[in-house]
Amino acid sequence: MVTLSILDQLLTYYAKVYSYPFIIQVCILFIIGCIVLFFSFLAIIAYSRYRHFRLKAKELRLLPPLDELILKHLLDEKGEEFGVIQQEFTQCMGTLNNENLDIITDRLIFYKNNFDLNVNDAFYRIIEAVGIEKHIEKKLQFTSSFSKMKGIQALSNLAITAAESNIFPFTYSRNLQVRKEARTSYLRLSKNDPYKFLDEAKERFNAWDQINLLKQLLGMDKQNLPSFSKWIAYSENESIVEFAIRMTSYFQQRDAIPVLTQQLNSPKHQLRAEAIKALGELEAKETESTLITIYNNQPDNCQMEIIRAIGKFKTGLSLDFIVNAWEKSHTVETQKVAAEALLNYNEEGQSVFNSLKIKTLGIDQTVLQHVENPLIKFK
Amino acid sequence: MFQALSDFYQVFVFFYTSALFLSYIMLAMLSFMGIARYKGYNSDLDDNTLMTSPLTPGISVVAPAYNEGKTIIANVRSLLTLNYPLFEVIIINDGSTDDTLEKLITEFELEETPFAYVPKLKSQPVKRIFKSKNSAFEILTVVDKVNGGTKADASNAGINASAFPYYLCTDVDCILERNTLLKMIKPILNNTTKVIAVGATLRMLNSCEVDEGVLKTVKPPRNLIPRFQELEYMRAYLLSKMGWSAINCVPNVSGGLGLFDKEISIRAGGYDPLSHAEDMDLITRMIAYMANNNQKYRIDYIPLSCCWTEGPPNIRILYRQRTRWARGLVQIFIVHRRILFNRRYKNMGLIVYPYALIFELIAPVIEFVGWIVFIILVLFGKINWQMTGFILIYTYTFTVMISTMVILWDQITFKYYRSIWEVLRLLVVAFLEPLFYHLISIYFSIRGYISYFTQKTFEWGTMTRQGVETETKVNVNPTV
Numbered sequence: 001m002v003t004l005s006i007l008d009q010l011l012t013y014y015a016k017v018y019s020y021p022f023i024i025q026v027c028i029l030f031i032i033g034c035i036v037l038f039f040s041f042l043a044i045i046a047y048s049r050y051r052h053f054r055l056k057a058k059e060l061r062l063l064p065p066l067d068e069l070i071l072k073h074l075l076d077e078k079g080e081e082f083g084v085i086q087q088e089f090t091q092c093m094g095t096l097n098n099e100n101l102d103i104i105t106d107r108l109i110f111y112k113n114n115f116d117l118n119v120n121d122a123f124y125r126i127i128e129a130v131g132i133e134k135h136i137e138k139k140l141q142f143t144s145s146f147s148k149m150k151g152i153q154a155l156s157n158l159a160i161t162a163a164e165s166n167i168f169p170f171t172y173s174r175n176l177q178v179r180k181e182a183r184t185s186y187l188r189l190s191k192n193d194p195y196k197f198l199d200e201a202k203e204r205f206n207a208w209d210q211i212n213l214l215k216q217l218l219g220m221d222k223q224n225l226p227s228f229s230k231w232i233a234y235s236e237n238e239s240i241v242e243f244a245i246r247m248t249s250y251f252q253q254r255d256a257i258p259v260l261t262q263q264l265n266s267p268k269h270q271l272r273a274e275a276i277k278a279l280g281e282l283e284a285k286e287t288e289s290t291l292i293t294i295y296n297n298q299p300d301n302c303q304m305e306i307i308r309a310i311g312k313f314k315t316g317l318s319l320d321f322i323v324n325a326w327e328k329s330h331t332v333e334t335q336k337v338a339a340e341a342l343l344n345y346n347e348e349g350q351s352v353f354n355s356l357k358i359k360t361l362g363i364d365q366t367v368l369q370h371v372e373n374p375l376i377k378f379k
Numbered sequence: 380m381f382q383a384l385s386d387f388y389q390v391f392v393f394f395y396t397s398a399l400f401l402s403y404i405m406l407a408m409l410s411f412m413g414i415a416r417y418k419g420y421n422s423d424l425d426d427n428t429l430m431t432s433p434l435t436p437g438i439s440v441v442a443p444a445y446n447e448g449k450t451i452i453a454n455v456r457s458l459l460t461l462n463y464p465l466f467e468v469i470i471i472n473d474g475s476t477d478d479t480l481e482k483l484i485t486e487f488e489l490e491e492t493p494f495a496y497v498p499k500l501k502s503q504p505v506k507r508i509f510k511s512k513n514s515a516f517e518i519l520t521v522v523d524k525v526n527g528g529t530k531a532d533a534s535n536a537g538i539n540a541s542a543f544p545y546y547l548c549t550d551v552d553c554i555l556e557r558n559t560l561l562k563m564i565k566p567i568l569n570n571t572t573k574v575i576a577v578g579a580t581l582r583m584l585n586s587c588e589v590d591e592g593v594l595k596t597v598k599p600p601r602n603l604i605p606r607f608q609e610l611e612y613m614r615a616y617l618l619s620k621m622g623w624s625a626i627n628c629v630p631n632v633s634g635g636l637g638l639f640d641k642e643i644s645i646r647a648g649g650y651d652p653l654s655h656a657e658d659m660d661l662i663t664r665m666i667a668y669m670a671n672n673n674q675k676y677r678i679d680y681i682p683l684s685c686c687w688t689e690g691p692p693n694i695r696i697l698y699r700q701r702t703r704w705a706r707g708l709v710q711i712f713i714v715h716r717r718i719l720f721n722r723r724y725k726n727m728g729l730i731v732y733p734y735a736l737i738f739e740l741i742a743p744v745i746e747f748v749g750w751i752v753f754i755i756l757v758l759f760g761k762i763n764w765q766m767t768g769f770i771l772i773y774t775y776t777f778t779v780m781i782s783t784m785v786i787l788w789d790q791i792t793f794k795y796y797r798s799i800w801e802v803l804r805l806l807v808v809a810f811l812e813p814l815f816y817h818l819i820s821i822y823f824s825i826r827g828y829i830s831y832f833t834q835k836t837f838e839w840g841t842m843t844r845q846g847v848e849t850e851t852k853v854n855v856n857p858t859v
């Protein structure tokens with residue numbers, strides 16, 4: 001009976017609302033929607049805060065014993081059996097469910113990234129015993145692209161090389177972020193053809209991709225690094241050429257000097273500037289005359305790199321060139337670069353620098369004072 | 380005739396309001412996607428990667444100071460402790476009449492140095508440039524210049540003295556989160572399109588606990604006026620700017636916190652010292668520069684709260700701030716009128732400016748006229764109170780719902796408040812805001828518009844603020 005009367009009332013209201021103008025009907029619909037949404041939002045806020053603080057409290061409780069346990073196994077030279085390790089982690093954390101495995105994974109990544117612990121075997125024992133690899137594998141199969149990306153990151157951060165086959169399918173993912181992360185991680189984890197994607201990549205590498213790739217390269221054994229000159233010579237992807245040029249100078253690959261010299265003919269001034277910079281870093285003194293020859297035909301950024309490179313070569317043969325560059329420079333930035341090259345060139349360069357300081361006036365003199373001032377860190 | 384006009388106005392206002400609400404719903408969806416995407420594809424591990432990479436680009440932090448003697452030391456120390464591998468801090472003493480400069484010289488062991496300062500951007504003359512003799516402060520540069528009267532003028536001088544390709548513009552009295560630079564550079568790096576500016580959320584510092592320039596505890600302001608502003612800022616950043624960012628239609632990057640591409644901002648002419656809305660003016664000119672040169676660009680926003688600033692603590696100071704903002708908005712539309720509905724400027728000309736014109740510049744006028752019409756109709760007894768009630772409840776519930784949603788978005792992003800009670804304190808103002816604060820804001824906007832057209836000169840002036848809760852009990856007295 002009660003249900004019937006409520007229903008009757010609702011029907012009466014409905015009939016009443018139906019008799020209102022259209023605009024008012026829309027308003028009423030909106031009002032109901034807003035009230036429902038308001039209470040839903042409140043419930044979500046309350047629930048998300050509850051979950052967050054429950055997890056924080058759990059972390060606060062579990063982290064000290066967990067850290068102790070992880071460190072114990074990392075520093076244990078003889079290495080416990082997998083079964084013993086698993087039992088100890090279960091005792092410490094309770095059931096090794098997804099939430100607990102996430103906490104352990106984060107702590108292991110923290111130790112891997114922040115401490116120089118040469119204990120890869122110990123890391124691997126914990127990962128195997130606790131089942132982290134399988135936990136991440138599951139994530140890669142059944143979760144959102146966000147979680148997939150973070151799973152791939154975790155595999156890479158923990159350097160789980162056995163995960164190569166797990167990551168490979170994502171190297172062709174339709175999701176750009178996942179694909180990039182998988183390809184970058186593949187470079188570190190693959191034993192077969194880690195640089196496959198430097199050969200294949202068609203999309204442009206942005207600055208973040210370069211930073212990420214360098215991070216992976218730094219995590220690898222230096223002896224296993226490839227010669228980057230092949231990508232400088234053959235890659236059709238400009239951003240990969242740029243990255244490879246940077247890597248030749250960073251890893252001091254002097255065998256790349258011939259291909260870097262070829263890059264001086266590149267129609268792209270950014271690539272020319274990078275190549276000149278790399279030649280300077282590699283102290284490729286044999287290219288000095290070539291750089292001086294092309295100087296006048298280059299845009300400002302390339303000219304500045306040429307002056308810097310010549311300054312680094314310090315052959316003692318190009319003092320006139322640097323003085324000339326100083327005199328002809330039409331921007332303060334170029335002047336600063338020339339003055340710095342002069343100051344650090346050799347004794348003769350320093351005396352020219354000092355005589356210029358006496359001869360010049362105004363902004364020219366200030367530039368010289370600016371460059372030699374040890375208080376100014378970023379010239 | 381009056382009846383016909385009144386009927387037309389009522390229908391017009393209904394559809395205008397509904398269009399505004401629909402745009403909020405669209406922004407809400409876009410901002411949610413933006414926040415989810417940001418949370419999904421970024422992690423604190425990225426900070427570690429940036430901190431250790433030799434490829435991380437340098438950033439110059441540019442912070443103008445005018446008569447900040449009371450707090451300058453703690454604030455500069457706070458800027459010096461930012462987490463970033465390669466950055467410099469440039470403080471511009473804009474002709475302070477107090478002991479700001481003297482304190483800086485003594486505390487940081489500064490020495491006047493010859494510095495190759497090139498005035499690429501217009502500003503009042505620079506008198507001296509100081510560097511520290513103490514290597515612990517080697518990243519600090521202090522530029523002492525003739526007072527230009529505006530933050531824009533001082534910022535230009537700071538940009539001229541900067542060494543790095545990106546600069547972060549902030550106020551010296553703002554408290555920045557330590558990882559601000561790491562968080563804000565990421566969208567610039569992780570983009571194949573050139574990102575010319577990045578913004579992040581600003582919040583109220585009132586009632587927060589600060590120790591030696593470092594934020595210790597975030598709390599919603601106890602006073603009602605700053606608390607209204609806290610909610611207003613959250614809505615402006617998390618809903619509006621995050622939403623617009625998803626479709627590359629960000630109207631401006633706040634002067635309180637913005638990371639900019641130095642080359643593009645110099646080519647666009649830097650800040651305009653005569654503008655009352657220098658931040659929107661700069662973004663407009665940067666976009667115009669990119670459009671005129673057929674270059675693709677992006678302006679991004681990150682949902683994290685990276686900057687805490689003290690908001691006007693009372694109505695009188697709020698009035699001064701808001702009338703200046705209103706004057707700035709009018710000025711922007713007059714100075715950059717050629718951009719409005721101009722296809723050449725793409726999103727800026729066809730979406731951002733028309734939206735700002737219809738829903739920001741004109742909105743207070745429509746609402747103000749609406750109240751007058753409403754009062755007249757009441758006086759003539761022409762109000763259908765039942766229908767009016769529905770319409771008022773419709774707007775009220777929608778506003779409360781949107782504010783609650785923004786609080787939820789904030790909770791999803793990061794849980795800045797420690798307890799649920801602090802969240803509820805903010806929720807209370809969501810109920811009060813449409814009844815009081817919103818009406819005051821309309822009045823301030825109208826006064827700002829009128830003063831733009833009637834007054835010839837405007838004084839920027841200084842305001843005394845109440846200070847934040849600090850363990851060392853330092854008061855903050857920034858300028859408006």
